[in-house]
Amino acid sequence: MDELFGRDEERGRLTAALDEARRGMSGVLVLRGGPGSGKSTLLDHLQAGAAADFEIVRFDAVESEAELGFAALHQLLRPHLSQLPKLPDPQRAALGQVFGFEERTSPPDRFLVALASLGLLDARADDRPLLCLVDDAHWLDEESAAVLAFVARRLHADAITMVFAARNHPDRVDHLAGLPELAVTGLDTDAAGRLLESAVPGALDPGVRDRVVTSTGGNPLALVEAARELSADQLSGEASLPEPMPLGSALERVYLREALALPPQTRTLLLTSAADPTSDPNVLWRAGPELGFDAGAAAAAEERSLLSIRETVRFRHPLIRSAVYYGAPLAQRTRVHAVLAEVAADLGEVDLRAWHLAAAATDPDDVVAAELDRAAVRTRDRGDWTGSSSLLARSAALTPDPHARARRLLAAAEASAVAGSPGRAQALLDEAAAYRDDRRYNGLVQRVQARIHRLTGAPAAATYALLAAARELGPVDIRLARDILVEALVQAQISGSLAPPGATRRSVAETVRSLPLPAGMRATTGDVVLEADTAVHLEGLAGAGPRLRQAVAAVRQEESTAPELFQLLAAACSHATVLGDDVTLHELAWRLHAEAGRQGAAIPMALALSHTALSELIAGRLDESERLFDQRTALEEARGSQLYLGALLIAAWRGRFEEARALAEAVREHADRTGQGYQLVFLDYARCVVELSQSRYEEAYLSLAGQIGELCQAKFALADMVEAATRSGRQDEALGLLELLTRLAERTPVPGLLGDLARARALTTADPSSAEKLYVQAIRHHEDVRGPLRRARSHQLYGEWLRRERRTRDARHELRTAHELFDAMGAQGFAARTAQELSAAGDSLPAGAHAPSGGGELTPQEARVARLAAGGATNGEIAAQLFLSVHTVDYHLRKVFRKLDVHSRRELAARRDRLTSA
Incomplete structure (x- = not known):
């Protein structure tokens, strides 16, 4: 029987996806359709013959296994574990934890597991094309769904085709959204x-x-x-x-009637197969003697095509499994689960044993509930937060004491939030919140609520909930309350200027003041950080300066094993920028980067990349800053999101003005949509750079004037703002900014700020003799700064001043020095402005020497790969930094070589000015 009547379009799309893999390129397709629409048949068609030249791995998800984290990943990757040694150590360790090969003190980072899965499949496809089929993907466990969606998004030049068959399921997060889709509807x-x-x-x-x-x-x-x-x-x-x-549901009754017509032994075999989430025939045959069936009992079911037993047990359709399981009397189901629990114990599967014992329990049972708790801990330590949440929820259902039941529900909700299931987490939390008994418990409910808000991209709502949690906990557990306030501080920083009343950093400060540390209680590093930030927002920077420096020093001394290390380092980086301390920012940002890399933690790495990229940017090390921003952008893309801020800052400094203006709109839209107001000050800074490099001083001043103040994160721009104010005739504003910069440099006398202060004073003084001494002083200070940017700007402004003083010979020397520095760092906007000043001073540069970098021939991904290759990174290192496969990196690099007509990485490095995207 030809079961593909009327499916010409579907077969065409699937064939095209296979042909892409045969050419060494990836193919990804999500088949969307309702139950029985023919999605599984299309997968069967691929498996049966259309992909005969492929290595095929398939996983058919079922609803009961949606609670077993990484279940699909185990099935899909187990045949490929021989490739593990090819992976970088952190990736190999993370995947080893998931498969139980390695034990660590903390669960593996899911992002690192996803990257390892990509590398594993990519390595396997070296020999022959690989086809991954996932049926009923809407029932994938949360962890597997996130990992497989990551892999599908990052495939490109890999001989891999991935096909998912899924229904729309509004109650679950759709990780496959955004991948290429094909609707599978009824036949004509x-x-x-x-x-x-x-x-x-x-x-x-x-x-x-x-x-x-x-x-x-x-x-x-x-x-x-x-x-x-x-x-x-x-x-x-x-x-x-x-x-x-x-x-519809009548089909289930059809299947149930079909099953009930079978011999009793066969019915029991079907029920046991439906109750076993492993689909392992070995489990079935071990359970058979106790339940009264043997291998011969399968014949009647296989004759009617209800199921097949080969390497795995597979039902013809998921509805058959549901009909068999739910159509059986409860007593039979519990008996089967009890026997399967014994089999799991014999096989050493202690967590699976606990799962079956829970399914077999019909009354509250503290002993089984306690065993489920222990299983939940083991499951969590393997990174399976979905499974841990399910075990805890079942444990709660079996707990007779209402207080203990509430706490287990709360733990289940927290685990579900970590797993990335906001809907399930909220449902569990709502149930847990009904048990309001003491302030500590109520505060913990608010803390989990904050995590759900953070998961759904609502930073302000998360801050509200964290502050509510701290206030509730304060009278009963001040230590926990203040630890939660550190979380609130970081969340409020993300909201920035978009934080509503009650969720601002000042709101956090006021809450900290209302919950002081009791006399005699040892202050933690988190307490020191909190008090410093509180002083900034309630007393101003003048009084808070010493406390900020004390907080930064305390974070420096914090051990790498500190549980809140990432939050503390992120807060300290923020404090360093408020102090204008570029030296400390560089140190702490790179420590955050190192710790995040060591632990394989994606979210802390995102913070680290932002801080390190900014540190390199303000130093004028634009190539390194661009590399870090590229990695930050790639990380967001791999997580299914976008971030344009880094590209904007680089475009502004590279002198790509039209690109910068377009990116500015994208940044503003993203910040407004996600509530990430911290981006807006850097957006305004980028606008200031664009205008200042074109000598548009009025526009430059207005770009950033609303953001500059004592608490501003862009203190490195103060001297630029003094220049913009002075040149646009805003003398009073310039003097106000100079006063702010003076106070800042007195508190933080690092070379960068001292040089900025000297330059700002030179700009505002009317005495030529004093101005010259100040410019020279600025240059000397800036010679001690890491990176060339500040020194280049001081040479530039000194040269412009000399020209206006009609000292053209001296002016040409300073301007040439500035131009060489700008040109070397790739700051072509300021290089062009300096070239114009040189021309006005009677000097000139070779034609095209100061043209803004161009090209536009490369795609954004090609440009990122090319920049890293030009910097000396290997293909493996590029793949790790951009979260791609090695094959994809090799493909992009070959295209880059062809487009730019280069034949080596050395030539590529020499053409670095062309490494921009269209």
Whole structure:
């Protein structure tokens, strides 16, 4: 029987995806359709012959396994574990934890597991194309769904095709959203009629055929099952048809009737197969003697195509499994689970044993609940937060004491939030929140609520909840309350200027003041950080300076094993920028980067990349800053999001003005949509750079004027703002900014700020003799600064001043020095401005020497790969930094070489000014 009637378009798309892999490129497709629409049949078609030259791995997800984290990943990757040694150590260790090969003190980072999975599949595809089939992907466990979606998004030049078959499921996070899709709907009338005719063994009356086709809406499964269910007389038109036709839930009743007609041993075998989430025939045969069936019992079920038993146990359709399981009496189900628990114990599967014991329990049972708790801890330590949440929720259901039940529900909600399931986490939390008994518990409920808000991209709501948690906990557990306030501080920093009243950093400061550390209680580093930030927002920078420096020093001394290390380092980086301390920012940002890399933690790495990229940017090390921003952007893309801020800052400094203006709009839209107001000050800074490099002083001043103040994160721009104010005739504003810069440099006398202060004073003084001494002083200070940017700007402004003083020979020397520095760092906007000043001073540069970098021939991904290759990174290092496969990196690099007509990485490095995207 040809089961692909009317599927020409679908077969064409699938064939195209396979052909891409045969050419060494990846193919990804999500088949979307309702139950019985033919998605599984299309996968069967691929597996049966269309992909005969592929290595094929397949996983058919089922609802009962959606609670077993990494279940699909185990099935899909287990055949490829021989490739593990090819992975970098952190990736190998993370995947080893998931598979139980390694033990660590903390769960593996899911992002690192995803990157390892990509590398594993990519390595496997070296020998022959690989086809990954995932049926009923809407029932994938949360962890596997996130990892497989990551892999699908990052495939490009890999001989891998991934095909997912899924229904829309509004109650679950759709990790596959955004991947290429094809809707699989009912067959048209002609194809549906031909399918029905092929499924009927005898005569089929045309009128009956038309009525069945209409009643089923062309649904292939319903058509085939109607052919099985209807009698020969009904199909021939000699007997009336049932009303209504057996569709939807009625199909389950059809399957149940079919199962009930089987011998008792076969029914028990079917029920045992439906109850076993491993689909392992070995489990089935071990349980058989105790439950009264043997291998012969499978024959009757296989004859009716209800299931097949080969390497795995597979039902013909998930509805059969559901019908068999839920159609069995409760007593039979509990008996089967009890026996499966014994089998799991014999196999050493202690967590699976606990799961079956829970399913077998019909009354509250503290002993089983406690065993589930222990299993939840082990499951969590392998990174399976979904499984841990499910075990805890079942443990709660078996707990007779309401207080203990509430705490287990709360733990289940927290685990579900960490797993990335906000809907399930909220449902569990709502149930847990109904047990309001003491302030500590209520505060913990608010803390979990904050994590759910953070998961759904609502930083302000997360801050509200964290502050509520701290206030509730304060009277009963001040230590925990203040630890939570450190979380609130970081969340409020993310919201920045978009934080609503009650969720600002000042709100956090006020809450900290209302919850002082009791006398005699040892202050932690978190306390020191909190008090410093509180002083800044309630007393101003003048009084808070010493406390900020004390906080930074305390974070410096913090051990790498500190549980809140990432939050503390992020807060300290923020404090360093408020102090204008570029030296400390560089040190702390790179420590955050090192610790995040060592622990393989994606979210802390995102913070680290932002801080390190900024540190390199303000030093003028634009190539390194761009590399870090590229990695930050790639990380967001791999997580299914976008971030344009780094590209904006680099475009502004590279002198790509039109690109910068377009990116500015994208940054503003993203910040408004996500509530990430911290981006806006850097957006305004980028605008200031664009305008200042074109000598548009009024526009430059107005770009950043609203953001500059004592608490501003862009203190490195103060001297630039003094220049913009002075040149636009805003002398009073310039003097106000100079006063702010003076106070800042007095508190933080690092070379960068001291040089900025000297330059700002030179700009505002009317005495030529004093101005010259100050410019020279600025240059000397800036010679001690890491990176060339500040020194280049001081030479530039000194040269411009000399030209206006009609000292053109001296001016040319300073301007040439500035131009060489700007040109070397790739700051082509300021290089062009300096070249204009040189021309006005009677000097000139070779034609094209100061043209803004161009090219525009490369895609954004090609440009990122090219920049890293030009910097000396190997293909493996590039793949790790941009979260790509090695094959994809090699593909992009070959295209870069061809487009730029270069033949080596050395030549590529020499063409670095062309490494921009269209």
